[in-house]
Amino acid sequence: MLERAPALTEVGAGLQISPNAVRVFEALGLGAALDAVSLRSTGVVLRDSAGRLVSHLHMARHRPEDRFYLTHRARLIDVLAEAARAAGVQVLLGQDATPESVADGLLIGADGVKSVLRPVLNGPETPFFTGQTAWRALISDDDSAAVPQVFMGPGRHLVSYPLKNGLRNIVAVVERPDWLDEGWSQPGDPAELRAAFARFGGPVSGWLSQIDEVSVWGLFRHPVAQHWQDGRRVILGDAAHPTLPFLAQGAVMAIEDAWVLAACLDETPDQAQALSRYQSLRQERCQRIVEAANANARNYHLRGPTRAVAHAGLRAVSKLAPTRLIERFSWLYDFDPTLMRA
Numbered sequence: 300m301l302e303r304a305p306a307l308t309e310v311g312a313g314l315q316i317s318p319n320a321v322r323v324f325e326a327l328g329l330g331a332a333l334d335a336v337s338l339r340s341t342g343v344v345l346r347d348s349a350g351r352l353v354s355h356l357h358m359a360r361h362r363p364e365d366r367f368y369l370t371h372r373a374r375l376i377d378v379l380a381e382a383a384r385a386a387g388v389q390v391l392l393g394q395d396a397t398p399e400s401v402a403d404g405l406l407i408g409a410d411g412v413k414s415v416l417r418p419v420l421n422g423p424e425t426p427f428f429t430g431q432t433a434w435r436a437l438i439s440d441d442d443s444a445a446v447p448q449v450f451m452g453p454g455r456h457l458v459s460y461p462l463k464n465g466l467r468n469i470v471a472v473v474e475r476p477d478w479l480d481e482g483w484s485q486p487g488d489p490a491e492l493r494a495a496f497a498r499f500g501g502p503v504s505g506w507l508s509q510i511d512e513v514s515v516w517g518l519f520r521h522p523v524a525q526h527w528q529d530g531r532r533v534i535l536g537d538a539a540h541p542t543l544p545f546l547a548q549g550a551v552m553a554i555e556d557a558w559v560l561a562a563c564l565d566e567t568p569d570q571a572q573a574l575s576r577y578q579s580l581r582q583e584r585c586q587r588i589v590e591a592a593n594a595n596a597r598n599y600h601l602r603g604p605t606r607a608v609a610h611a612g613l614r615a616v617s618k619l620a621p622t623r624l625i626e627r628f629s630w631l632y633d634f635d636p637t638l639m640r641a
């Protein structure tokens with residue numbers, strides 16, 4: 300495995316891992332390792348910008364058999380890297396892969412939204428700015444209620460959840476018409492972040508007051524790729540289908556892809572057929588997830604009267620038919636990649 304970065308680590312942010320990816324960890328024998336580095340989430344709480352409850356999706360109550368995890372990215376990478384090495388994978392750090400890195404055999408491009416392999420399969424494309432920027436920060440916090448909270452305001456929202464070892468992850472998203480910086484992330488100004496969320500109530504100002512250092516990302520993406528493979532090279536994860544992070548499924552989809560790709564290669568002796576099967580098994584689902592994340596961006600950022608009506612509707616449904624909201628996501632969380640046969 301070739302990795303451009305000099306070390307296999309990512310600091311400073313959390314990940315939500317939903318049951319559809321947890322099933323892959325379990326099938327790999329890594330369920331206990333994932334559990335050991337994660338908190339088990341009990342659901343999701345949606346609030347308005349004043350901090351008032353809009354909806355509480357009690358996942359643990361209504362889907363008790365499922366595991367939703369809150370994990371530090373660096374710890375998740377540790378779990379995967381250790382398992383890969385134990386399985387005999389040679390991890391070469393500080394090494395750039397190119398589309399010709401493998402002359403014979405199979406090249407898998409899991410190289411993210413700026414993939415070098417994707418344009419070889421699809422022609423040149425420039426990722427577009429989604430009009431959203433995200434600040435990401437970690438703070439210390441002893442509140443152990445393991446539930447992500449989403450605070451929804453006009454044109455912006457903030458997601459926060461605790462991680463193991465007294466940490467709290469914060470992602471704060473604001474719509475912005477342009478992104479002038481050449482790079483995709485830049486050092487942010489904590490004062491600017493606090494100002495952008497100054498009107499938010501509940502615990503938000505207390506959390507933001509603790510932030511000394513923050514980075515801000517322009518959120519870029521491509522459409523879901525048309526061509527994922529050419530018989531000897533194949534892409535997965537963000538390289539194939541970058542998504543807005545508002546459904547917490549980007550890394551989860553990459554994990555689903557990886558399992559299905561391996562299953563296709565295992566079960567179909569002809570490599571070109573296996574890769575073609577992999578794309579046909581994955582493309583529609585990934586497209587649906589990307590669209591659902593786009594819809595969340597719109598729903599979280601509503602303004603004016605539409606916002607009041609939507610929040611009132613959500614409050615009513617949560618009260619009268621609490622499982623209805625959770626069932627809307629059955630297609631997403633019930634999916635078991637490990638049952639997929641090539």
Ligand SMILES: Cc1cc2nc3c(=O)[nH]c(=O)nc-3n(C[C@H](O)[C@H](O)[C@H](O)COP(=O)(O)OP(=O)(O)OC[C@H]3O[C@@H](n4cnc5c(N)ncnc54)[C@H](O)[C@@H]3O)c2cc1C
Nearest residue numbers: 302303314315395396410411536537544547548549550551
């Ligand atoms: C604010 C935010 C919050 C998010 N929250 C969640 C969440 O809660 N749950 C979730 O599932 N997803 C979440 N995501 C999405 C998730 O981070 C991505 O979808 C996921 O990291 C994609 O994984 P990947 O392996 O495809 O690409 P990446 O994570 O981008 O990894 C690509 C790797 O390839 C390496 N690389 C690149 N080019 C080369 C090259 N030429 N040669 C060698 N190596 C190369 C890079 O160094 C990198 O290590 C979030 C994203 C953001 C921005």
